[in-house]
Amino acid sequence: MTSPILITGAGQRIGLALANHLLAQGHAIIVTYRTRHQAITALAQQGAVCLHADFSSDAAIKDFIVQLYQHTNSLRAIIHNASSWDCEANNPDSAALFDDMMRIHAKTPYLINLAASELLLNYQKQQQQPADIIHLTDYIVEQGSPKHLAYAASKAALDNLTKSFAAKYAPHIKVNAIAPSLIIFNEHDSDEYRAKTLKKSLMGIEPGCREIINSVDLLLNSHYITGRSMPVDGGRHLK
Numbered sequence: 642m643t644s645p646i647l648i649t650g651a652g653q654r655i656g657l658a659l660a661n662h663l664l665a666q667g668h669a670i671i672v673t674y675r676t677r678h679q680a681i682t683a684l685a686q687q688g689a690v691c692l693h694a695d696f697s698s699d700a701a702i703k704d705f706i707v708q709l710y711q712h713t714n715s716l717r718a719i720i721h722n723a724s725s726w727d728c729e730a731n732n733p734d735s736a737a738l739f740d741d742m743m744r745i746h747a748k749t750p751y752l753i754n755l756a757a758s759e760l761l762l763n764y765q766k767q768q769q770q771p772a773d774i775i776h777l778t779d780y781i782v783e784q785g786s787p788k789h790l791a792y793a794a795s796k797a798a799l800d801n802l803t804k805s806f807a808a809k810y811a812p813h814i815k816v817n818a819i820a821p822s823l824i825i826f827n828e829h830d831s832d833e834y835r836a837k838t839l840k841k842s843l844m845g846i847e848p849g850c851r852e853i854i855n856s857v858d859l860l861l862n863s864h865y866i867t868g869r870s871m872p873v874d875g876g877r878h879l880k
């Protein structure tokens with residue numbers, strides 16, 4: 642059996658686009674979902690293993706790891722995509738927001754990476770090529786955010802974990818990050834917000850999921866890139 646690729650938070654948007662792309666390439670896929678969107682049923686019909694996981698507690702993260710080992714004995718890659726773009730304005734309980742942001746963006750990848758290394762190494766032994774861990778971070782790691790302070794800090798923690806895990810797991814497992822700025826808007830985004838956001842990058846477009854798919858393909862096909870963060874940000878750093 643081919644070693645599956647694990648994608649967290651694949652019920653919608655970028656995670657779902659990645660799952661459909663990798664399935665179409667012939668990969669076996671394991672996805673986690675919190676809300677059972679219709680898309681999850683469609684992924685299951687295409688042969689994906691779909692595991693419910695709400696990473697809102699340490700126990701839930703640990704329960705997922707048990708589930709994962711019940712479904713496979715090897716992994717080609719792990720793509721940590723699950724995320725909550727939450728902000729201080731919507732959360733009067735700052736302590737809870739900080740904990741939630743750190744748990745989904747840093748603690749969940751940290752605990753899964755530590756627990757699943759055996760599965761990734763089994764792939765490397767079988768195929769004699771490195772396995773992969775890919776962290777979806779955020780351009781905002783470079784500059785912080787006055788409106789998403791806890792979110793940005795948690796993504797910065799994930800960026801740092803990229804370097805630590807790369808050094809810890811080399812040469813049998815590569816660990817990289819993809820740091821996007823705007824990729825796709827949310828349905829509720831106002832015209833005003835969209836216009837303002839498009840002006841933040843040199844390219845001035847909403848590029849869509851294809852940009853992340855291309856970046857994931859590049860990292861999976863490399864045997865040499867590790868410990869790096871791939872910026873996918875339309876030249877936002879030069880505006």
Ligand SMILES: NC(=O)C1=CN([C@@H]2O[C@H](COP(=O)(O)OP(=O)(O)OC[C@H]3O[C@@H](n4cnc5c(N)ncnc54)[C@H](OP(=O)(O)O)[C@@H]3O)[C@@H](O)[C@H]2O)C=CC1
Pocket residue numbers: 649650651652653654655656674675676694695696697721722723724725726745777778779780820821822823824825826
């Ligand atoms: N979209 C963009 O323009 C940008 C995206 N990124 C990053 O790229 C990645 C994908 O972005 P996008 O597709 O917009 O992500 P979404 O905001 O659509 O979230 C992805 C998934 O994460 C799941 N999720 C959220 N919280 C939890 C939790 N506690 N436990 C389990 N799953 C959870 C959601 O589940 P549910 O369906 O139940 O809500 C959702 O399906 C993210 O890491 C994001 O931070 C970075 C910069 C820009």
Ligand SMILES: Nc1nc2c(c(=O)[nH]1)N=C([C@H](O)[C@@H](O)CO)CN2
Pocket residue numbers: 723724725726779821822823824825826827838
């Ligand atoms: N989990 C999410 N993280 C982020 C999202 C999102 O929709 N879900 N969106 C952004 C923005 O597009 C930002 O990059 C530009 O305003 C950031 N992170």
